[in-house]
Amino acid sequence: MGAFLVEGARRLQGTVQVSGAKNSALKLMVAALLGHGAFGLDNVPRITDVYTMAGVLESLGARVNLDGHRLAIEVNSLQGHTPEHLVKSMRASVQVMGPLLARLGWVEVALPGGCAIGRRPLDIHLSGLQQMGASITLNGERLLARAPRGLRGADITFRYPSVGATENIMMAATLAKGETVIRNAAREPEIADIQAFLNAMGARIEGAGTPVIRIRGVGELGSADFAVMPDRIEAGTYLLAFLITGGEGSVCGVCPDHFSPLLNAVRSMGGEIAAEGDEVYIAAPKKLRPCAVVTSPYPGFPTDLQPQLAAAATQAQGRSELKETVFDQRFGYLSELRKLGAVVRQRGQTVAIYGPTRLKGTRLQAGDLRAGAALVLAALAAEGRSLVQGAQHIDRGYEQMEHKLQALGAQITRVELGEGGHAQ
Numbered sequence: 001m002g003a004f005l006v007e008g009a010r011r012l013q014g015t016v017q018v019s020g021a022k023n024s025a026l027k028l029m030v031a032a033l034l035g036h037g038a039f040g041l042d043n044v045p046r047i048t049d050v051y052t053m054a055g056v057l058e059s060l061g062a063r064v065n066l067d068g069h070r071l072a073i074e075v076n077s078l079q080g081h082t083p084e085h086l087v088k089s090m091r092a093s094v095q096v097m098g099p100l101l102a103r104l105g106w107v108e109v110a111l112p113g114g115c116a117i118g119r120r121p122l123d124i125h126l127s128g129l130q131q132m133g134a135s136i137t138l139n140g141e142r143l144l145a146r147a148p149r150g151l152r153g154a155d156i157t158f159r160y161p162s163v164g165a166t167e168n169i170m171m172a173a174t175l176a177k178g179e180t181v182i183r184n185a186a187r188e189p190e191i192a193d194i195q196a197f198l199n200a201m202g203a204r205i206e207g208a209g210t211p212v213i214r215i216r217g218v219g220e221l222g223s224a225d226f227a228v229m230p231d232r233i234e235a236g237t238y239l240l241a242f243l244i245t246g247g248e249g250s251v252c253g254v255c256p257d258h259f260s261p262l263l264n265a266v267r268s269m270g271g272e273i274a275a276e277g278d279e280v281y282i283a284a285p286k287k288l289r290p291c292a293v294v295t296s297p298y299p300g301f302p303t304d305l306q307p308q309l310a311a312a313a314t315q316a317q318g319r320s321e322l323k324e325t326v327f328d329q330r331f332g333y334l335s336e337l338r339k340l341g342a343v344v345r346q347r348g349q350t351v352a353i354y355g356p357t358r359l360k361g362t363r364l365q366a367g368d369l370r371a372g373a374a375l376v377l378a379a380l381a382a383e384g385r386s387l388v389q390g391a392q393h394i395d396r397g398y399e400q401m402e403h404k405l406q407a408l409g410a411q412i413t414r415v416e417l418g419e420g421g422h423a424q
């Protein structure tokens, strides 16, 4: 079992290069299943979720090769049984439903897994596919979707702007007969990235980034070469690492427009921000002010940065308040923050954090990806030594986090824990 050993209370300084977006790369890989031929994806992050998705694609009949940050995918004939152990380890694999159903007329997937951050039903995905003519049956833990005569375009209104459902229906609709309209669609920047990729393959989609997306079905899709957009959540995580350690530095290779809610929160806490081109500079103030943030779908404050912001709020002077509206169990990390000495009170989906606290390093357990990132940030600010266990969660979405932090002056090393949790 991997863990990060952190000697905290060091100001971070320097520049960090942000990787390609996990939440785009995974979906672009899936979108390739709709096409034919040789694909090239650049700026693909080297994270375990990408390796897992590569395994899913291979099991479906595609050929995949990651060389540096370039992923080559070769798609010819495919089959529609998805491997249970891979799907269960990563929720994003449910995205293969739309593309395979559209292409093969059937697909069978195990119910997905992923981060342990609350109920994550699939009703919006499934109802969208049903409105396009699919019949769906649940067989134990497996979903079988069929559309033997092909999917047909439909006018679909989502009850909630689900990111995954927007992508799934958008992909399915590329090969459906006629036009599909998705209303109350999610507006996340990753969706615009997928639209651009699908259109480069020959699809006819417009509206990504707005609440109404229109897809006109085509007979067949080809292949494309494409570069994955930068990871706005990784960028935000490093900005908060500078902030929590009282440091200063830059994230580069980013689209600052994609994370303005975070930049606004950091400014409200007294952080100095300067964005120019694809780089954002941050300088922490001497005294951090508290923040008040409510997570919501884009362009709101991203739920994927809520735990990291909570960690930073432990260093603010006064009461910060964070309200989570996207997932129903995303505060599992609070008990770990308390072990470091943080003063937090949770009432339902709202958390109050009282700072500033002199955090003291200790042994911590990451329960999911973003919680793990938050604990690393808190450990960087804490006095003394912390051990953040559960590095495998962090590796799902952060490429070489320890190396990027070391380059900023952090004392963080990866250790393997033997039986009994002792460092080896």
Ligand code: UD1
Pocket (backbone or CB within 6 Å): 023, 026, 091, 092, 119, 120, 121, 122, 123, 124, 125, 126, 160, 161, 162, 163, 164, 165, 186, 297, 303, 304, 326, 327, 328
């Ligand atoms: C994606 C991101 C994740 C991010 C989330 C919200 C990927 C791989 N993951 O997850 O990092 O935190 O967007 O920005 O891109 N819901 C339903 N029924 C459905 C679908 C969703 O009730 O059919 C609910 C979920 O339970 C959750 C909320 O909607 O409470 C948001 O989910 P959704 O937007 O679908 O997130 P994901 O696509 O799973």
